[in-house]
Amino acid sequence: MTVAVSILPEQQLAVLNAAYRQAVARKRLRLLFGAVIFAAALFLAAIGAEVNLRTLFAHYGNFLSYFDRIFALDNGQRVWTDVGEWLWGWRKWLRMLGETLLISYVGTLIGATFAFALNFFAAENTSPSPWLRFTVRRLLEFARTVPGIVFALIFVIAFGLGPMAGVLAIAIHSTGALGKLFSEIVENADMKPVEGIRSTGASWLSCMRFAVVPQVTAGYASYALLRFEVNVREASVMGFVGAGGIGQELVVAIRKFYYSDVSAILLTIIVTVFVIDISTGWLRGRLFGRETRT
C-alpha cells in the first residue's frame, strides 16, 4: 500500500516533538513524585506495623505447615481419607451455623426496618426539616462507622453473653449502612408523583406512602438482600467475642489447636457463604431482573 503520509518539514516537526517530549516528561515527573511519596508512606507504615521480614521468612514454613496440619487427622492421615472422623461434630456445627444464619437474618430485618423508618428523614428531597436531616444523618454515620464487632463487645457486657448481643450489633450496623443506601435511592426517585399527591392536600406521611415508597421498594429489597450476604460473614465472627454463632466453635478450635476441627469448621463456613451468595443472587435475579444487580 502506498498511501502518502504527509511528513511535516523538519523545522515544524522539531517544535512539535519538543512539545510532546516536554508533556511526557512532565507526566513522568508527576508519576515519579507520586511514587516517591507512596514509597515513603509505605516505608513509614512498615516501621509502624513492625514488619519484620526475618520473622516472615523464618516462619513462612509455619504458614504452609499450618495448612498441612489443619488438613491432617490426629492419626496423621489426610482428612479426606476419613470424612466421618473429620466432620465428627457436624450436628453441633450445623446447629451453630443455623444460629449464625438466624442471627444475620434477624439482624438484617431489624436493621432494614429501622433504616426504612429513618431514611426519609435523611434524604435531601424528602426530609421535612434540615435539622432533622442533619441529626439522622450523623446518627446513621455513627452506626455505620463503628464496626459491628465493637458494638458486639459492648452489648455482650450490657445484654449478657449470647446471640442477642450479636443480633443487636448487626442490627445497628445494618441500620447505618442501609439507611445511607436507602436514602440515596430516595434521592434518585422521581419527585413528580410527590408533587401530584401533595397538590391533593395530602400530609407528608401520605406523600411518602403513596408517591415515594412504590418507586423505591425494589431497590430497598435488593440492598437488604446484599446486606444479608455481608451479615452472614459478619455473624460468623460474632462468636469471637461471645456474641453467638459458629465463631465460638472456631475460636476455640484455633486457640486450642484442634487442627482438623479448624479446617472442618472453615469448610462449613465457606460452603454456607457460597450457598447464601448463590441463592440470594438467584433471588435478586428473579425478583428484580438482571439490571438492578449491582
Next chain:
Amino acid sequence: MTGRQEIDTVALRARYPEMFDRPASARLAMPAMIVAAFAILVYGLVDLDFSPSRFFAGLNQLGWISLMMIPPDPGSSLPIYLKALGETLSIALLGTTLAAVFALPVSLLAARNVVPSSILRFPVRRFLDSIRGVDTLIWALVWINVVGLGPFAGVLAIAVSDFGAFGKLFSEAIEGADQKQVEGIRASGGSALHEIRFGLLPQVLPVIAGQVLYFIESNTRSATIIGIVGAGGIGLQLAEQIRVLEWQKVSFLILMILVAVAAIDFVSGKLRFAIIGRRAVA
C-alpha cells in the same frame, strides 16, 4: 363523563389482562413472602433467647454505660493510643498495597478476555471465592499462629482477605475493558504480553487505583477491629478497655476511630478524584 369512564375501564381491562386479571398465584406471592419472612423472624427471636425482660434490662444497662462514657477522657494513655492509631493506619495501607500487588497478576488469570479457557479460569475463581468467604478476623487468628501476636499478623490478614476481593474486582475491571485496543496491538504484531501491557493495563489502571484507594478507606475500619483478636492496632486497646470497663477511655477511643476514618475518607476522596476524576468515572 361517567359514560367515558365506563368504556375506559372495559377497554383497559381487555387491553391489559396481565394488570387486571392476574392469576391468584401472582397476587398471593407477595403476601405469602411477607408472612414467611415474619414467621422466620418470630422463630429467630424465640430461638435466639430474646425476651422482653432481658432486652429491657440490657437497655437499662446500656443507658448506664453510655452515661459513664461522658465525658470521653483518655486519662494518661493518649500517647499509647496515638501510637496504636498510627499502627492501625499502617496496617491498612500496607495490607491493601500488598494485596493489590499480588492480586493483579492473579486477576489476569481470572479474566475471561485474557484467559479464554474456562478450565484454567474456574479453579482460580473458586480459589479467590474461598479466600473471600473467610472473614478478615479469621485470617488474623491464623496469621497470629504463624508470626505471633502483633500488627504484622494484622498486615498479613488484611493482605490475604483483600487478595480475594481484589482478584475478583480487578478481573471484572479487566473484563469490562475495551477489546479494540488489544486487537490493535495484536494487529501491529505485538505479543500476548504486549497486548496486556499496552492494550489492557492503560485502560484498567485508573479503575484499579480507584478501587485500591477505596479499600484503603474501608480497611481502616477493618484494621480497627483485628486488634480484638490480638493482631495489633487500636482495636487491641479498645477491646482491653471494654473488658476492664473503663468507659471514658472507650468512648475516647471510639471518637478517635471516627475522626481517623473521616480523615482518611476525605483524603482518599480527593486522591480518587485526582486520579480518575478527569476521565469518565468508572
